[in-house]
Amino acid sequence: MTVLAFLMGVFVLAALAPWITRPLGRAAGWVFALLPAAFAVMLGTLAPQVAAGTPVRETLEWVPQLGLSLTLSVDGLGLLFGMLITGVGALVLVYAQGYLEGHEHLGRMFSYLLMFMGAMLGVVLTDNLLAMFVFWELTSISSYLLIGFDHNRLKARKAALQALLITGGGGLALLVGVLMLGSLAGTYNVSEMLAGKEGVLASDLYVPIAALFALGAFTKSAQFPFHFWLPGAMEAPTPVSAYLHSSTMVKAGIYLLARLSPVLGGTELWETMLTVAGATTMVLGAVLAIRQTYLKKLLAYSTVSSLGIIVMGLGIGTPYAVEAAIVYLFAHALFKGALFMVAGAIDHGTGERDVERLGGLARAMPALAVVGVLAALSMAGLPPLMGFIGKELLLKGTLKAPEWSGVLTGLTVFTALLTVTIALLTGIKPFIGKTLPTPHEPHAPGPALLLGPGLLALLCVATALVPSVLAMPLVGPASAATLGAPSTPDLSLWHGWTLALGLSALAVAGGCGVYALRGAVRRGVEVFGWIDRVGPASAYEIGLKGLNALASGQTRVLQNGYLRSYLFITISTAAGMVGVTLWLRGGLNLPERWEPALWYEYAIGALIAVAAVVAAVARARLTAIAALGLAGYGVSVMFVVFGAPDLAMTQISIETLTVILFVLVLLRLPDFRSISSRTQKIRDLFIAVTAGAMMTVLVLVASGATSSRAMSTWFGENSLEGGHGRNVVNVILVDFRAIDTLGEITVLAIAAIGVFALLRPSRMLRKGRA
Amino acid sequence: MNSIILRTATRFTLPLLLLFAIVVLLQGHNKPGGGFIGGLIAAAAFSLHALAFDPAETRRVIRIDLRTLIGAGLVTALVSGFIPMVQGKTFMTGVWTKVPVAMGEPLKVGTPLLFDLGVFMVVVGITLLMVLTLLEPEEKTD
Amino acid sequence: MSLLVLLPVLIPLCVAALSMVAWRSLVLQRVLGTLGSVALLVSAVALLLHVDREGILALQMGSWPAPFGITFVADRMGAIMTVLAGATGVATFLYSPASVDERRQRLFYYPLLSVLLAGVCGAFLTGDIFNLYVWFEVLLMSSFVLLALGGERPQLEGAIKYVTLNLISSVLFLIAVGILYGAVGTLNMADLALKVAQAEDKGVITAVSVLFMAAFGIKSAAFPLFFWLPSSYHTPPFAVSAIFAGLLTKVGVYALIRVFTTIFTQDTAYTHTILLIGAGLTMVTGVLGAAAQFEFRRVLSFHIVSQIGYMIMGLALYTPLALAGAVFYIMHHIIVKANLFFIAGLAHRIRGTSSLKRAGAVSVYRVSPLTCIIFLVAAMSLAGLPPLSGFFAKLILVRAGLEAESYTIVGVAIVVGLLTLFSMTKIWAEAFWKSPGEAPGESTGGEPAGREHAERTEEPECDSALAGPPTAMMYAVCGGLAVVTVLVGVFAGPVFGLAERTAAELLNNGAYIRAVLGENP
Amino acid sequence: MELLFAIIAGVLFAAGLYLMLRRSILKLVMGLVLIGHSANITIFTAGGLTRARSAIIAPDATTLPAGSADPLPQALILTAIVISFGVLAFAIVLVSRAWQEVGNDDTDQFAETDR
Known part of the structure; x- marks a missing residue:
């Protein structure tokens, strides 16, 4: 577990760095460099074994169910990259000490650099693609922090974001690719994938997998058209540029391509993709550099x-x-x-x-x-x-x-x-x-x-x-x-x-x-200046602007602040969903015939309906409140007629209380005004009637469905014997389903507190103002 | 509403209404009624009192602070659930005993009735808290 | 032993009742509440351990046999949710004294919090659909009051929308329960599972299930039913919005999962397709909404919406892996989201503002590295970056989507993940990196086009926050939750194992039914 | 009679929604009351309608005779009525407080914190 221990050591040192940099003084960078230097030496001692073709492997299970394990494997590729990362890393740490001597946040710089180093080492030393992805994203984050190191400057912050979005976006593509490849090959360990190479190449998924991996690699390694973040990242302090943007991070993509070449390579798609992207980037980079x-x-x-x-x-x-x-x-x-x-x-x-x-x-x-x-x-x-x-x-x-x-x-x-x-x-x-x-x-x-x-x-x-x-x-x-x-x-x-x-x-x-002749040449290659103006860099800017415009546009439309519009959308959605479902899934089984109602039931029903409508359209508050009360009393009469005396009594007392509350509180509010436009009213009426009709249909459908009466029979049989009460409704409330009632009185208590809490401070405040 | 008639009437009706409320509470298990309706009647009686006199006077008559009453009601309801647990039964299991009454058949008393009493207390408390808070003159009465 | 099921509800309820009786003493209320939440957490953990080891635990209230009485049931799903509720509760109680002014505390703040917890736990543990409605009302009512407590204008404006839309949801829920009872004649969820499977008229059942979907969709803030959430969550004190953000929408998601795994599996091809479409739209609209915001908590609020989409995606895909992903996502999200709102309070104390446009009084990056670390952990976890909890949540869901060959939803999930990262860096760059001296000029992520940003340079500030430097307890709470986030990542293996077992249990409701109704229902 | 009840439920629901969609906060609360009634009627009807046979066991009987009203929906409605009363009381006070703070009863004016 030596390699793993060293790797963890780098992260631990990264965590410690901010706190011990100041005590270490001018020696800090030199001290920190000792760890990567030792790491490099340790890797060097592995070289003969690696050259002999037997990679050094260490495994630590992480989420075995998902195939994620910290499997470290030092083979030729890992050794080369590992040596570069640790070797150059050690030198950069020393260099940063000289470059940022006395900087307020020198400790954080060391911390980020070490974190980055650990992440990068993780990328190149692990055999498990999921683990590699974990480290891959860590490099993105630590480079974000490094590029934005001069956090006071807007340009630095923007460059950091740009690098993060592009490499992060590529990283997500890579994640999908990794998952696809993993499930196709049946393993996430690259070394075990070679066996299943034929299957991978023959699969329908090969093309998306190769494309996704290439996307991940190209964004990270700044291939055209994703190259522009790299020059932008020069906002970072030089030690960062020297480390990330020349010798390590930008090579992560290349590492990935090299690592997977044995598995994914050898096809025409792979070779064409890489050759074309590489050649284009090679020429464009040089020309733009001039x-x-x-x-x-x-x-x-x-x-x-x-x-x-x-x-x-x-x-x-x-x-x-x-x-x-x-x-x-x-x-x-x-x-x-x-x-x-x-x-x-x-x-x-x-x-x-x-x-x-x-x-x-x-x-x-x-x-x-x-x-x-x-x-x-x-x-x-x-x-x-x-x-x-x-x-x-x-x-x-x-x-x-x-x-x-x-x-x-x-x-x-x-x-x-x-x-x-x-x-x-x-x-x-x-x-x-x-x-x-x-x-x-x-x-x-x-x-x-x-x-x-x-x-x-x-x-x-x-x-x-x-x-x-x-x-x-x-x-x-x-x-x-x-x-x-x-x-x-x-x-x-x-x-x-x-x-x-x-x-x-x-x-x-x-x-x-x-x-x-560079003067003339520079003027000559200005012809290519358009690449910066309308090329990918400006596409990124436009994309970002477009995203923001889309976002605020969408939010202005949806989250517009108008409660009526929220209600409208909510109700239409609910009604629409139910309606469509009834239609599509054959729920419209209405009973074949209805038992007719008696004349006084019709009368009460009509009274409720008329009262509801009056309440809805009344111009005066008192009329509306009276109609509201009438509708409520009508409902309680209905309850009496249909054998629910407890309900009726409760409904009547609640209705009375409600009217009192309305009168006590709401008559302070101004009288109704007609503020909605005619179209609005018609639209609202339409949706209200539609939803109401939906309700009617639902009730009919439900009452038509044959259901068992087992529950009420059981209650009827057990109420006196088990519950010692003849009023079955009350026995249900205080015994069979007492928990419901417990919740109910809790709600009431909270409501009363709410009323109290809302009214008290207003009085205090108003007194204060007066 | 500073009517002498109302005040005098209230003096008489308050105890009567309260008695009625308690009857409704107690008979609720067998006839229409129960803690909730009983509580509302009691609250109505006190509300009437508050209208006739003034909220401060009503608070004085009630003696117990309404917030405490609500809390106590909740505690009562919960306690009625805990009693059976002492006997090793599940929470909220009804426990009944017969209390001999001088005349007539013995009265059956059980935890569900205690629960209903809790409901009664909470309902009285919350209704009065709302009504009194709304009726109270615009000054701090804490 | 079976009493364990009830403790998470009874403890906070008793604490609430006692603190109400003790309304005179604030200290007593605080101590009672805090101890109560700790006890709740302990009992919930015990419950989870028991359920995970011994299987589903059911308790018949009042000893009445199911399905006639009310059953309390804890399966792994319910137990996990209870543990999370307990953890969030403890954090909120500890954080509250530093976030809620004394005037609000005097107005029954602590009993309200306890009742909220009782309602949430009740909803997680009840096995009766009408009782679920009651617990929903308990938690809603206390959340109404908590939201409006203090009565400042932004709070009241937000509360009106929150209350109205949630009441619509409650009414729909109630109607759905009534119709379901009419159709199958029972309320017990296990019994419902049996009866729904036997019902002849599947059409009605599906229509009712969709009504439930709409009702719970509002509660969980799914597209296009989420409006109440971004209207209100940024208005109350930070502690309140943190517990809301952590727990409340997840109760809706829990209800969706419960109902659409245990009861309504009669027409998954239809219902779960609706869910999947809704999930995708929820993710996208939520994240776009966040991109348009320039206030700390408003960004976070819209992100809740977006991430609800991920959880629903897990439910909608309806495979063992996907459901495990949803469970994992919920576990991760409750901790991280609550923490981000706590951190918002921390940052507000340091900067003196929650606006992302205005530079704060000091640069958080300079003065408080600890806040920076805590925020980075939480924010990066939210954005799904490894090796934090959010990464695994996203990883599982994406993999489940790929295995189900639902490439569109995978694409959406991936792009939304990137946009989440984008808005987290926006908070970081504007609230942490930006220096006090800088003009409120262009932001890092580019300036949104639009009229209101030209007109309104001043964001309305919510003054429901206390001033002064952050207290040690604030750091402790935020740091503690951040450590949990890291630990979930480090021990992702065991946590995922639990999520897998939970998913398996949800997908096979036989054990649930047997636990409630006995061996031969 | 199911038809009658279904229509009443529908009308109450429609009237309630229409009220809620108005911009006055007072109408908003009134709408809540009506849709609450609608929900209760819905449960009542869906549970099965029985004329005038209340769910009370007669003094000379020990069980509820067949054909009595189903007590369970009644208990549910009772709980629901009480809960919605609590919510309503809170909503009424909330609305009046909001009106005091904002100085307007038009919900379109309640949009300041929302954009």
């Missing part, structure tokens, strides 16, 4: 592009392409993480974010300059750096793609070219050339700010120089897990004079050219 001049936005769009590259690689699906995707993912995490941190350090040290206003910083911050240049060169794909290896493999992958290889290669080269430009802009330009004035005097970053990017940049070199030691143990098993077959990516720096090398050189040269 338009930007803000450091972090440039990096964000280029991250979108890189994510597209990886998705495309997974989509092509050949061993070459998949290996390339995995290697590129690894390389990207190193150089993009480093570059984000460099960008943050520049911002921190100068207060300037616009690349066009930055230059010559190498003099003020030489160490950072070395780091930045190294990372940028890796991103540009120059040897002897990891980025170069990744790009070479990628070009090889597209060249050997089974279909559309020409187009894909062309697009990749084009993207690589623009990537070179972006690398030059973000990692090199700020440090070289003429020194430009900045908002405040540049100062070199301290060790906390330098450690993270420095180490990552160093790794860019080291992994490429000795790939068999530092890279191979990670990427080899990972691509093997993705492919579902043994795999050893060719990680050498030199393959001889190949076409890929030529294209690579072309891209570098072209990239430098674009860099030189």
Whole structure:
């Protein structure tokens, strides 16, 4: 249970962080980093076992009935991602200490970062798809809190919401997909799904499942057209961007695609979906990046592009392409993480974010300059750096793609070219050339700010120089897990004079050219500006506005504040439901003949009816109240006639009391006015008469139904003997059904309290006012 | 309504009406009537009194605070349900004994009658609370 | 042992009667009420444990044999609901002194709360359909008074709508009971289950069942019968609206579940289809209503409506898993919803306002991390985010929907889940994140188009809240309920197991009938 | 006679609803009274109508003779009447208090807190 213990430890530390950050002082970030560092080391020790093809498994049951268990399984893919998350995570914690030194909410930042780290680790280490979903949503929430960290700014809050809604929405699609796949495969453990792969692929549900999983992955990994939340998320402080938006969270979607490739992949649908989305995102991301001049936005769009590259690689699906995707993912995490941190350090040290206003910083911050240049060169794909290896493999992958290889290669080269430009802009330009004035005097970053990017940049070199030691143990098993077959990516720096090398050189040269002409190019790509204006980002805005308009419109119509309209809808619904049911379900079995009533019964009935109608239409209050009383007395006479003396007595006394209450209280109210319009009256009359008719029919139908008289017979037989009373009604009230009566007097008591409570304070208040 | 006739009449009718109310309460088990109707008659008697004199005077005549009366009525009704539980029977099971009366056949007394008495008290209490609260002059009489 | 069935009703009723006698002493009333609610909770837990282990418990009132007397029955469903009522009751009693001013307390506030609890528990435990009506009236009447207590204008306006529409519901209920009695000649629910199954004229029965559906639909605030709820729930003191939000609509849902699993199963193809359509519409209209609101409790109120839809969805799908989902959802929702209203009171005390447009006096996010954590737990649970209770509730229902191949309702449930998240973040962003200095400008979720928002920058504030910093007890209550929410998530396995057993029991009413009517009815 | 009762129930119900749908709060309460009557009549009729044989056991008998009125619906109605009286009393006072606070008897003016 080591892995599980470590994972829980991360969450526990997240819970503790806000309370212990202040006591720890400047060492806090360093202390917190120890845990993920240890985690990384622990994962590292598992590497040989994983490479040997035997994943480490630990299981903790959670809701076994639903198939949800915390099954941790460290296989190749999990190991690669786990190392990245813990390794980069440790560095980011240290970096955050330097970046946000003295910030009021530094403790919360650590807490959110650790929570995010734990969630992310959960996503990549669990084998159970439901458990993975649990962690998946946790990453969304913690990233919401992280993006909105500068909670005073409206822009930050909006960006946080945007990211949450898009990734959260994708997450819900994923949930449906997971549930469908789980019930289809009969298990939620991915490792056990392979056995049922044939059944999954043959099922009718395969298409929706694949689409739902892709939707979940594409939203999380910022694929077109869901990419726009990622640049928006740059509202977050830089440590967050470096962690979430370059090396970890945005890769969760890619992880998901890689993880499920063995189960869902290999079909034309899967490959087309991924390749098209990836290629589109790759090109668009790069083009949109060129338009930007803000450091972090440039990096964000280029991250979108890189994510597209990886998705495309997974989509092509050949061993070459998949290996390339995995290697590129690894390389990207190193150089993009480093570059984000460099960008943050520049911002921190100068207060300037616009690349066009930055230059010559190498003099003020030489160490950072070395780091930045190294990372940028890796991103540009120059040897002897990891980025170069990744790009070479990628070009090889597209060249050997089974279909559309020409187009894909062309697009990749084009993207690589623009990537070179972006690398030059973000990692090199700020440090070289003429020194430009900045908002405040540049100062070199301290060790906390330098450690993270420095180490990552160093790794860019080291992994490429000795790939068999530092890279191979990670990427080899990972691509093997993705492919579902043994795999050893060719990680050498030199393959001889190949076409890929030529294209690579072309891209570098072209990239430098674009860099030189960037002013013109920027104006040129403004053509694509519409994507931001009418594209998905504005679709989101319009959607949100539309939602709000729909919501308030609906509420204005339904919850309009008018009691009469509430009543109208309520009554029509009830009457309509009953009427339709009687009609549809054959309830209209009226008795065949009715026993006629006697003349005086007709007379009383007529009296009640007329009194009711008069009460309803009377213009004067007193007339109405008198008619109301008359109707009540009429009803009690009816009770007398039909053998219910108790009822009649009660009804008469209640009626009298009611009239007294009416007179005492309501005569203070103003006299009736005619305020409803004619149409309203007709409409109301219609619904009232309809509902009344419904009542009549119901009563007839019920009285026609033959029911047993067992109850009344039993009461009649047991009243005297068991209840010691001859008045059966009273015996029912105080004995057989005394609980009813207990409830009844409780209601009365409460009503009296209500009357008392409502009248007393009014008197007090009025006295106060007078 | 400061009528002397009404006041004098009320002085006589109040006890009579109360007596009638109690008769209705007691005979309710065998003839039409019962705690509810009896309670209403008693309340009507006191209401009449309140109209003839004034609510404060009526409250004085009743002595017991109406809120207490309502509570006591509820407690009585509940207690009538608990009595059988002392004997190990279910809540609200009727328990009956015969009370010998000097003349005539012995009177049967049982918890349902106690329950009805509770009903009676609550009804008197709530009706008077409503009526008196409404009749009372506009000042605090707490 | 069988007395256990009655205790949850008798305890609060006796407490209420005693506190009424003790109307002079507020302290005594408070102590009595609080102890009573604790006793209620303890007895309810004992009842649940007993019922879960030994089976359904029935008690014939006054020793009269069923179906002639009134039977009190506790099956798992009823016992679970009673436990939840007890828990909400304890929380409300503890929270009340910090939320209800002394003037209101003097007007029988505590006895009213006790009676409300008695009514709710009575409704959960009675086995007689007319007796159910009586308990409904008990809880309604006390809720009427609690709602209007204090007599401020917003309260009275809300109370008029609440009272009127609920009385319509009561009348429909009463009529339905009368007609049902006329048609089958019994009132005992177990006996009704038998007689309805034997009835020749199914058409009438179905029509009556639909009448019940309308009556309970109003009580549970389903579409399009929910208007009374958002009109009134934001007006009384926070403690009152919390217990309302937690318990009252769920009594309606309970009644729907009870009636449409135990009694009316003669035409499920028809009745449960209506329920399903209603469930979907309820979810959507509720959540849209919430999206249009800019007041803490009004957002929450509309969400109640929306989430009632989920519970009805579980009933409507009528599979073991779906019903278990509905049961789980109810358990989760009562705790979380009551807590959110309590938290609204907490936040109101800190910010000095419940408006989401206006920035509060201070930023809650800065001054009270504890409030933030508690709110996040409750809100995220409501939105169905893992690993909190709401996630499992939603997960079960969605899975049940998928297994029943009702893809439309699943789609609705999913989209509504996202929109719920949206409005929870709206509360979070506006009430917690926003800083005092900020102008009441554009909100995070975009500004709704419409006239009234241009006209009315000032939201009407409900002044039924006490001022001053929150008390420790408020934190304790909110925090305690938040812990429960987390625990339900952590121990989702056992809780779901209970829900599954409950669902199985509901779907097979034989045990219920035997427990009430004896072995050979 | 069932027909007569059914019609009375229908008329009472319709008149009550019509009153409730008016905008005056006073009419609202009056409507409540009428639909209450309607519900009672409904139960009374659905339970079975019997002329003039009240459910009281004669002094010389020990059981209720066949053909007597069904006592159960009567007991139910009695309970319902009393409960609706309690509710009604509260509603009357509520309405008058609301009128005092709002200063208007038009329910359309009771919409301030609802939008």
